[in-house]
Amino acid sequence: MTENNSSKPGEVVIKMVLDAWHSKVSQLDKLLSELSDEQLMKEVAPGRNRGIYLLGHLTVLADSILPLLGYEKLAPHLWTPFVQTPDKETTDLPSVNELRQEWMKVKTLLAEKMSAINSDEWLQKHTAISEEDFVKEPHRNKLNVVLSRVSHLDYHLGQMQFLKPRLK
């Protein structure tokens, strides 16, 4: 591959993926600022997950990026209620307000850790793949974890959007 107007094609593409992550995080933040705690207690559609569950779920999935990058999780206690347990099967959940704080802490720490990773490191293997497999599958790198989480965030953002009142 020859190098085009950027002298470092890998870096341009890494920036694209990280920018996409930060942009989706901002989109969720904006939505959260528009929704009251009461609205977040509602189901996004009849019989579907509630806003509080999706907020917890997205917090956990963001938090789970940390160990793949080599850091410790910040909110491991949220894994059971928001990933392993379907919504409405336990009443033992943090409040919406507590979850807003957890999300804030996780996204902030993640942004800090992400900004400290250099381009070389982004394309190195994440911690859940062996050296042998990585030689055959070099796309299973740290950046790919973020890429898949960008899409996952958008998937649930589309659903959480329904918590906003319909425009008349």
Next chain:
Amino acid sequence: MTENNSSKPGEVVIKMVLDAWHSKVSQLDKLLSELSDEQLMKEVAPGRNRGIYLLGHLTVLADSILPLLGYEKLAPHLWTPFVQTPDKETTDLPSVNELRQEWMKVKTLLAEKMSAINSDEWLQKHTAISEEDFVKEPHRNKLNVVLSRVSHLDYHLGQMQFLKPRLK
């Protein structure tokens, strides 16, 4: 940037993004195969867009990648009803069956065109940005168009999922 176990870091990341696109397309295909035309005529949530509208909308947004890559659109006639017009404001829509065909044609042509683009080209400017701006913003390349469409597809996939009956 030194080169890690892939000798071409740009290529690895390009493959990651293209794989993500193809994976989301397959996910939509799977969902479409599970939904009847009648189900696709339903709103994804009360008062929200219908499945038919989102299918048309996603077809248009996939189709709109073609001109940014330098090719002609296949379904320009779908732009007005599925992007410019909100759902349920016109009765002049193709049938669900016709839309299934349009989606099939667009995704197939797009996959064909995508496979013919080499790594250099993916990182070149798309057709909607000037040479001057591109020098300052090299991330506004062809690959970034696909990256943003991956997320967009997932956003609506999350919503269309609600057309499936809830598990008891």
